[in-house]
Each structure stands twice: as C-alpha cells, then as structure tokens.
Amino acid sequence: MSIEKKQNITLVVCSLVIIFSIIGIWCLTFYVAYNIHSKPMPTAIQFVRTKTSTATLTFTPTQTRTLTPTTTNTVTSTKTVTPTLTNTPVSTNTQTVTPSPTQKKIVAFTPTEKGPCDCYKKSMTCLGDFDNDHERAQTCYNYCISKGIRSAVERLDRDKDGLVCEE
16 A cells, blocks of 8 residues: 555544534533533532643655564463362251231220310311410310320411411
8 A cells, every 4th residue: 555545544534523523512512512501500519620732743754664563373282171060968967947927906995084175186277276365275275285185276377386376
C-alpha cells in the first residue's frame, strides 16, 4: 500500500474520531441541560478548578520498514490431570420441627362505666360534637385521656398542650 493511501486512510479515521467526539459532546451537553432543568437547583454552588489539556493531531509523512513475520514450529508436551469423583457418605443431624396448632383468644371489650362522652367515637371535633362548648369538650378530653383512649379526642387538642378547642 502506498504512503499516500495510508495517509488518506489515517485522515479519514481521524476525521471520524473528531466527528464522533463532537457528537458525544453535543449529546452530553443536552443530557446535562435536561438534568439541570428537571431537578431542583442546589442551594450552594461549589466551583472546582480543573486543568484540561488539548491534543493536536498532525500528520508527518515518514517511511517505515515492515518486517516479515517468521514462523517457528515448537512442540511442547503438557500433562493433564483429570480429577475423579468419588461418593463418600456424610452423616448430618437434621432436626424436624412440627408446628403445633395455636389458639387465638378473642376478647371483646364492652365499656361498663358511663362517662361524660363516648371515648370510642371515631373522631370528635369542637364544633360538631360540643357546639363550641369549651367546658364540655375539656371534660370529655380529660376523661378519655385518663382512660388511655387518645384516638377519639386527638383533634380537640391540635397543639398538644392539654387545652382543647383553642382557636
């Protein structure tokens, strides 16, 4: 192959490398731009100083000598060891656990004491259940809390200070 053809092939290959590099940078730019606009911006920006280097491609026509490869026939012997499989019995202790049936005890709770309000109501509100009567709401709240039933009266004390219907 002549030197001129080699130079032309080298020029085409280098041109393709440059074109694909430009396409890669272009794709990376759009990827970064998309991710910057689709994610929240950071509150602090840190600048990092980096060093970059650029490479310049130059063509210098030079003649090179090509050596003709030679072949040498070499014979080597390799010993191959093939492992054999033997069956050796191994005893293992295996414990089998058989689950026993369990019984569930269901206990129904029926309130026996009549209090100032129904602590088992789903959720109480100041306006809906007490017509903004602060004293009745506070009495109900204290009673339910003393019984350990917090779920019904949680909405009466929004700021969790023990005083109900404060607005």
